[in-house]
Amino acid sequence: MRRRHLLTLIPGAIATPSLAQAQPAWPSRPVRMVVPFPPGGTTDFIARLVGQRLAVVLGQSFVVENRAGAGGTVGSDHVAKSPPDGHTLIVSNIASFGVGPSVYPAMPYDSVRDFAHVALLAEIPSVLAVNVASPIRDLAQFIEAAKARPGLAVGSPGNGTSSHAKQAILQRSAGIETTHVPYRGSGPMMNDVAGGALESMITTLVEAGRNERFRLLAVTAEARVPGWPDLPTFKELGHPDLVASTWFGLSAAAGTPAPIVARLNAEVLAALATPEITARLVETGATPRRMTAPEYSDFVAAEVRRWAAVVQAAGIRVG
Structure with missing residues (x-):
């Protein structure tokens, strides 16, 4: 018995070095998908849509966790400082990864160096919208109203978001002055526009496109969107600088093992x-x-450079 016991130990001893170098199985427990905005917005929708599919094919739950604040930087910073084992992911996005680095003077993370970027998920154009009962019926009337009474309120999902930056571009392009009204996410903003407490907003087409309470004035797409053939683009209305998509991707903390990033991609x-x-x-x-x-x-690195130029030209600063 003693001899048999020794024989069983020898193969294990020989295999130990290679086992120590092997990567643990992934995912070995539920994966958290951090959405750096409140529930109900576009980021949340895309995270749940993709997360449900990943849970099926990878055999582990993908749990959406909303960590909102500071234009998405709170949740993004949380993931940047999480263990780089592929079990905590961030829905990276134009706000906290593209625009934010230039808007916030003391960003707690670097959008490029502090993350292992996995994949781009989707791009979505934004729209300028008003309440359906508003007397403003098109972009020309919106610009006229803003010139007649400078300070017309335009909502965004938060300071430092792409909607904030696009409002600044619109002001410069149209020669108008508007008042930026930041919210903690698109849900409360949309409720205020629908209820008449806020005059207008810039948000994604996903959020406002099929809502009968809103009138869409213009879209930031390069060409008219197939599902909305009657919705003109800012470009065709004389504002080519307002061609910009809101993008969403998936990222992990820097240092996440390459095999995990490749598998997830x-x-x-x-x-x-x-x-x-x-x-x-x-x-x-x-x-x-x-x-x-x-x-x-x-792509993320290029977006950081692109929006830095926009933010500097518009003089956007938060904090």
Whole structure:
């Protein structure tokens, strides 16, 4: 018995070095998908849509966790400082990763260096919208109203968001003065526009596009969106600077093992290719985007540079 016991130990002793170097199985427990905005917005919608599919194919729950605050930087910073094991992810986005670095003077993280960027999920144009009962019926009338009474209120989901930056672009392009009204997420803002407490807002087409309480004035897409053929673009109305999509992706903390990033990227791309997810995104005005992890990382870096120029020209500053 003693001899048999020793024989069973020898193979284990020989295998120990390779086992120590092997990566643990992933995912080995539920994965948290941090949404850095309140529930009910576009970021939340996309996270749940993709997360449900990933849970099926990877055999673990993908739990959406809303950590709102400071234009998405609170939740993003939380993930940047989380263990880099692939079990805590952030729905990276144009606000806290593209615009935020130039808007907030003391960002607690670097959008490029502090994350392992996995994949771009979707791009969605934004719209300028008013209450359906408003006397403002198109962009020309909106500009006339803003010139007649400078300070016309325009809501955004928060300071430092892309809606905030797009409002600044519109002011410069149209030669108007508006008052930026930041909210803690798009839900409360939309409720105020629907109820008449707020005059107008800039938000994503996903959020306002099918809501009969809103009148859409113009969209930031390059060309008219197929599902909204009567909605003009800012570009065709003489404001080419307002061609800008709101984008959403998936990222993890820097240092996350490359095999995990590669596996997650492959599963995300497979999910985006399914007819069900493609249809859900397209019907809301979103465009699924397929990128490798290095391509998405380069995309984020380019967006940081692009919006830095916009923020500087517009003089946007928070805090």
